[in-house]
Amino acid sequence: MIWNPNKECMSRDEMSALQGKRLHKIVEYVYHNVPFYRNKLQEMDIRPDDIQTIEDIKKLPFTTKKDLRDNYPFGLQAAPQSEIIRVHASSGTTGNPTIVGYTRKDIGVWSECMARCLTAYGITRDDTFSVAYGYGLFTGGLGAHYGVEHLGASVIPAGTGNTEKHLKLIRDLGITGIACTPSYALYLAETMDKLGITKDQIKLRAGAFGAEPWTESMRKEIESRLGLKGYNLYGLSEIMGPCVSYECQEQNGSHICEDHFYPEIINPVTLENLPNGQSGELVFTTLTKEGMPLLRYRTRDLCSLMTGQCNCGRTSIRMGRIEGRSDDMLIIRGINVFPSQVESVVLSMPEFAPRYMLVVDRVNNLDTLQVQVELRQEFFTATFDTPAAIDELEKKLAAKLKSVLSISAKVQLKAPGTIERSQGKSAHIIDKRNL
Amino acid sequence: MTIHQLSIFLENTAGSLVQVLRQLKKANVQLVAITIADTAEYGILRVVCAEPTRACEELKKAGIAVAISDVFALKLDNEPGCAADVIELFSQAGISIAYVYTFLYEGKGILVFRTDNTELARETIVKNNLPFIDEDALAQWR
Numbered sequence: 001m002i003w004n005p006n007k008e009c010m011s012r013d014e015m016s017a018l019q020g021k022r023l024h025k026i027v028e029y030v031y032h033n034v035p036f037y038r039n040k041l042q043e044m045d046i047r048p049d050d051i052q053t054i055e056d057i058k059k060l061p062f063t064t065k066k067d068l069r070d071n072y073p074f075g076l077q078a079a080p081q082s083e084i085i086r087v088h089a090s091s092g093t094t095g096n097p098t099i100v101g102y103t104r105k106d107i108g109v110w111s112e113c114m115a116r117c118l119t120a121y122g123i124t125r126d127d128t129f130s131v132a133y134g135y136g137l138f139t140g141g142l143g144a145h146y147g148v149e150h151l152g153a154s155v156i157p158a159g160t161g162n163t164e165k166h167l168k169l170i171r172d173l174g175i176t177g178i179a180c181t182p183s184y185a186l187y188l189a190e191t192m193d194k195l196g197i198t199k200d201q202i203k204l205r206a207g208a209f210g211a212e213p214w215t216e217s218m219r220k221e222i223e224s225r226l227g228l229k230g231y232n233l234y235g236l237s238e239i240m241g242p243c244v245s246y247e248c249q250e251q252n253g254s255h256i257c258e259d260h261f262y263p264e265i266i267n268p269v270t271l272e273n274l275p276n277g278q279s280g281e282l283v284f285t286t287l288t289k290e291g292m293p294l295l296r297y298r299t300r301d302l303c304s305l306m307t308g309q310c311n312c313g314r315t316s317i318r319m320g321r322i323e324g325r326s327d328d329m330l331i332i333r334g335i336n337v338f339p340s341q342v343e344s345v346v347l348s349m350p351e352f353a354p355r356y357m358l359v360v361d362r363v364n365n366l367d368t369l370q371v372q373v374e375l376r377q378e379f380f381t382a383t384f385d386t387p388a389a390i391d392e393l394e395k396k397l398a399a400k401l402k403s404v405l406s407i408s409a410k411v412q413l414k415a416p417g418t419i420e421r422s423q424g425k426s427a428h429i430i431d432k433r434n435l
Numbered sequence: 436m437t438i439h440q441l442s443i444f445l446e447n448t449a450g451s452l453v454q455v456l457r458q459l460k461k462a463n464v465q466l467v468a469i470t471i472a473d474t475a476e477y478g479i480l481r482v483v484c485a486e487p488t489r490a491c492e493e494l495k496k497a498g499i500a501v502a503i504s505d506v507f508a509l510k511l512d513n514e515p516g517c518a519a520d521v522i523e524l525f526s527q528a529g530i531s532i533a534y535v536y537t538f539l540y541e542g543k544g545i546l547v548f549r550t551d552n553t554e555l556a557r558e559t560i561v562k563n564n565l566p567f568i569d570e571d572a573l574a575q576w577r
Contacts, residue, residue, distance in 0.1 A: 375444055380500035385442030385481070385549070386533055387474045413477055415446050417498045 003119035003151070004112070007259045008314045015315070019262055020053040022287035027051045027060070030293055033078040036071055037061075037295065057262065057285060058273060062296045065098070068238065073099040079290045089137040090237040090336060097137070100237050103290040107146065110240050113257040114147020117246035120255065120312070121206040121231045123177045125152030130170065132158045132180035132188075133211065133334070139241030140211050140334065144179040144233075147243060153177070160184065163191045167202075174203045179233065179242070181334045182214035182222060186365035189225035199227035208233040210242055211334040212367075213322055234319070238297055239284045245319055253306045253318030260288050263317060264296065265305050268326040279304045281326045282319065300327045328429065330360060332367045335407045339428045342371055342409075345400045351379040351393060355419045361432040369409040371401060377416045436557055437505040438573055439487035440547070443480040444500035447473070455480060455499060462493035467573065468538035468547070483508075483538065483547065485573050504549060507556060510566040511537075511544040518546060521565065525550070528559045540568060 002008050010018070028048035030037040040061045041047070050059065068076060073096075077084070084101035102110070123129060129148045133140030141159060148155040156175060158166045167188065169175060178185070185207055192199070204226050209219075210233035219230045232254050235242035244261050245254035256263050261284045265274045268281040282299045302325065306318040330337045339358060346356045353374040361368045383389055394411040401409045445451045452471075459466065465485040472479045484490050487503060494501040511517045518537075525532065525548075535548040545568060550556050560567060 375500050377495065377498065377500050380444055381502045382442065382504040384444070385440075385479055385502060385504045387472055387477075387479060390444070390477065390479070391474070413444075415444055415451065416500050418446065 001119050001122065001124070002313060003116040005313075007257075008116060008255070008316055010259070010315060012315060015258065016054050018259055019287060020056075022259075023054055023057060023262065023285065024048065024051050026285070026287055026289070026293050027295070029290075030078055030295065034076060034293075036067070036075055054262065057264070057296065060285075060295050062271065062283065062298055063294045064298050065238075065300070068098045069096055072096045074101065076294070077101050077292050079103050084291055086142075088139045088142075088237050088241065090139070098238060100139075101291040106240070106289055106291045109260055109288055110143060110243055111146040111150035113240070113243035113260060114143060115151040116255075116257060117208065117231075117233055117243055118147055118151050118153070118177070120246050120248040120314075121177065121208055121229075122249065123148075123151065123153055123206055127153040127176045127205075128156060128173055129153045129177040129179070130156040130158045130166070130175045132160060132166065132178055132184060133242070135159045138334070139235070139237040140179075143235070143241035143243060144208065163188060164195060167191055167195060167197055170204060171197055171202050176203050177206045177208070178204055178228075179208040179210075181211050182209040182218050182230070183212060183333065183362065183365050183367060185209060185222045185226060185230070186218065189222065190364060192225075199225065202227070204228040206231060208242075208246075210234055212331045232321075234322075236284075236299060236301075238292075238294060239286055239299075240289070244284070248310060248312040248314060250311045252310060253320055255310070255314050255316045255318050258316050260286065262287055263305060263319065265303070266298075268298075268300075268302075276305045276307050276317075279320075279323060298326075300325050300329060302326055330358070330429065330431065332360060332369050333407055335405070337369065337405055337407070341404050342401065343428075345397070345404055346371075346373055348400070349397060350376070352376055352397070353416065353419075356428060357419050357430065358428055359430045359432070367433065369405075369407065370412055371397075371409045372412045372414050372419060373397065374414050374416055374419050436507065436560060436567060436569060437553075438483065438508045438547075438568065438570055439491075439503045440506045440549075441480075441482040441484065441487055441491055441494070442502050442504050443482065443494065445471070445478040445480050447476055447478060452480065455494065458494055458497045458499065459484070459490060462490060464490040464493070467540070468536070468545075470536045472534065481534075481536070483573070485575075487570075487573070505553070506547050506549045507560070508568045509546045509548075509560070510540075510568060511546050513542075513544060517544075521546060524559055524563055524565075525556065528555055530555050530559065540572070 031048045083103045086102045088100045089097040131144045135141030207228050207230045222230045231247040235244040245256040264283040265280040274280040282301045286293045302323045304320045357372040359370040398411045468483040530552045533549045
């Protein structure tokens, strides 16, 4: 089933023409409404009229997470505040979250694209669909929620947590679809085992999994334990939220809603465009966004693009699995974590040496984060000669980390001089998750 | 009236205890008593020794997290119930004790304890004329 065959199955020529027209319009729009872009374009001597076809996109400047940070909170917003009806926020690298405002039309486009995803997963208005992403500032919960409503299925806003009650509802209400992180899906399976609920007692048929990296073997495990088919759902809040791309029944790459989000793959070092099929950094331009339109936003996600008509009938370009990151961002329990965030917290406490190590693992299918810090020799005074005093110090750091990272981390105190002095950024991280 | 005790932060990893003891050996420090308060992830090694100030400096030079804490060291009679009688006095005075351990000195049991209410503890010791050992006694330990 296809939600919007007009767009999802458009001929390539028509799609390029539509993208070119929309690109011209969005460049004109940001030129007149976002000083940041007007200055950039003027510096490069580009006028909106220079951008007529989608090929002209290569003339445009890139946008990075740093640009969002530097223009915190509303510097890149194009629409007047009176037109903004919702604001989401995602984690940033230095304590400032990324703020994304949406107009009524943006929410409409988001719901439309999300409905495309759900339809590709085989969800119809006859389904009962549970959204188990976090609701709130994170785009996952509300983004998926509005899509389910737009499609016309019954939405169960389960959110995260209270897993036992959620499982009871899955069984008793005959819930047929679910959206959550893949690790939460596995956690559901574990909880089912614990409660003695078998997969024959539940009717889950399709799962929309995203917001964190996952592997084929995780997919197989989720599918066999929950008795459903698991589909990839990709998105990022800077561009919109979940809905940017989705797998169809063929599961041969994720179809991009390219009439709204134009993808490119670049070499992250030279910034040159790479041919389709080659792996590089994924870049998106929002072609229709009003609230915070972005030109050539560098996602830092590494993947490749696939062209050609899919067996499902869709003609839209597809992206392969995310192969990694071109920066050192970690995704832990669906939340973006930057080592520099941890660094800023550690540096703010004189009790610790300016060194740390992040150890990420997956225990019982849930991501865990351990932050190792070194006690500074001169701060180890007579006050600390009982475990209670040291525990308190650990708790103080853990609380600060929690408020900055939005996820809890376990603090492990190390003796002075025992954490390896790192050379590069990635040396701060041990990721045992094997993704 | 108190003695200096070394408090040392130790990770719960193989070799961390011996690393500290090796440094003390190198510095020719005479140990009197050692005990460890341990948790799942780390431990605090408490050491009573001759020349604690010098020992502390040596350990610091070796990069070890060490601090000097002042603790009381009372002499006990070698009779059943003597520890109970002594601690009872502090308890009655409303003094709470953070930790306690014992060692033998010149054939006598020595009760080491730390309290945050040092002044009141001193008063209690004086009032009850409790025998104690001090830094000088430790310095003569050989």
